[in-house]
Amino acid sequence: MIDIAGAVRAEAIDEQTRDQPEPAHRAAGVGPVAAHYGDPMREQRVLATAVGLVDRSHRGVVAVPGEERVGWLHTLTSQHLAALAPWQGSELLVLSPHGHVEQHAMVADDGETTWLDTEPGMTGGLLSYLERMRFFSKVDPRDATADHALLSLVGPEAVQAAGTLGVTGLAAPDVLAVPGPKFRAGELPPRPTVLYDVRPLAAGGWARRVALGVDLLVPREAMTQVVDELRGAGVPVAGLWAYEAVRVAARLPRVGVDTDHRTIPAEVGLVAPAVHLDKGCYRGQETVARVHNMGRPPRRLVLLHLDGVTTDQPPAAGTPVTLDGRAVGFVGTAVHHHELGQVALAVLKRNVPDDAHLLINETAAAVEA
Numbered sequence: 001m002i003d004i005a006g007a008v009r010a011e012a013i014d015e016q017t018r019d020q021p022e023p024a025h026r027a028a029g030v031g032p033v034a035a036h037y038g039d040p041m042r043e044q045r046v047l048a049t050a051v052g053l054v055d056r057s058h059r060g061v062v063a064v065p066g067e068e069r070v071g072w073l074h075t076l077t078s079q080h081l082a083a084l085a086p087w088q089g090s091e092l093l094v095l096s097p098h099g100h101v102e103q104h105a106m107v108a109d110d111g112e113t114t115w116l117d118t119e120p121g122m123t124g125g126l127l128s129y130l131e132r133m134r135f136f137s138k139v140d141p142r143d144a145t146a147d148h149a150l151l152s153l154v155g156p157e158a159v160q161a162a163g164t165l166g167v168t169g170l171a172a173p174d175v176l177a178v179p180g181p182k183f184r185a186g187e188l189p190p191r192p193t194v195l196y197d198v199r200p201l202a203a204g205g206w207a208r209r210v211a212l213g214v215d216l217l218v219p220r221e222a223m224t225q226v227v228d229e230l231r232g233a234g235v236p237v238a239g240l241w242a243y244e245a246v247r248v249a250a251r252l253p254r255v256g257v258d259t260d261h262r263t264i265p266a267e268v269g270l271v272a273p274a275v276h277l278d279k280g281c282y283r284g285q286e287t288v289a290r291v292h293n294m295g296r297p298p299r300r301l302v303l304l305h306l307d308g309v310t311t312d313q314p315p316a317a318g319t320p321v322t323l324d325g326r327a328v329g330f331v332g333t334a335v336h337h338h339e340l341g342q343v344a345l346a347v348l349k350r351n352v353p354d355d356a357h358l359l360i361n362e363t364a365a366a367v368e369a
Helices: 023-027 040-049 067-075 123-132 158-165 221-232 240-249 285-294
Strands: 035-038 052-056 061-063 088-095 101-109 113-118 148-154 194-200 208-210 213-219 299-306 320-323 326-337 341-349 358-360 363-368
Touching: 035 040, 035 240, 040 052, 040 113, 040 240, 040 326, 052 113, 052 240, 061 067, 061 123, 061 148, 067 113, 067 326, 067 363, 088 285, 101 123, 101 194, 113 123, 113 213, 148 158, 148 240, 158 208, 158 221, 213 221, 240 320, 240 326, 240 341, 299 326, 299 358, 341 363
Parallel strands: none
Antiparallel strands: 052 148, 061 113, 088 101, 088 194, 101 113, 148 213, 194 208, 208 213, 299 341, 299 363, 320 326, 320 358, 326 341, 358 363
């Protein structure tokens, strides 16, 4: 944790974001991160209008070195990684045989190792799957969470702030448009559906340009040095509450929080960044193709506005959303946003109209169209 005056640990507040390290990480010395630094609403405004540094070092990190790493990951996941070049990044999913989302990982390759960072508590599942699929491939996946930490510069000035660390000229994410149903074979180029610019850091590790700013993966022994350099240049710190509020407003889902065991990529907007629809066979591919060609996934991710009258406490992830007394979906991440008030990501049945009068326990909720 970025341990400065005013830091309030996430575990000391509540379990709303469920952002605590898994037990194996605790044993390895990976502690909790800060929920906020005394003023979460001000921290949100900083992330929305300028730039702030968020400690996300509780995320899991898997390192995949080996000369066959890129082609091997290409065959196992939803992303077209065969042509991923050194100092590029992307996103990928591991799906069940029925096409349900099991794992989501952000990707970066430094020419020797492909790095995968994933949700807290999900590292073991991802690594276990990769190890089972090694066979005779020249790869050596390992859990690198204990020795590498993820920090994030978030906000419209994140790229300029990265210049403090000697990283300049980071290009914006390059995202392919999702083709329509029953598109022609070969219409999608043979490359990742999203490409992130990745650059080396002087302290070790790398910087990766992403949708909300710039991610920094640094050796844990260099974490204090990197934080001090950024704070010395005037970059303020912000906690997870602020980060989660910005993420929710951007409608970016977290696997395991804004998804359930039945979620397919098309329901929560994960096709564009993490699924290549014309890459050939991978586990779960048949379901992905069928749903895309039909054009109507059974559920959809929405942003809900909560009335905040009956309670000022956002509902817990997994709380049912009801319409006329019957469950029509569930809440994912719920937050207090500095402009929008109480809002939440939720997964609803597709046939729920935008003007439906929804309830979450006793709290009224409305869909933002």
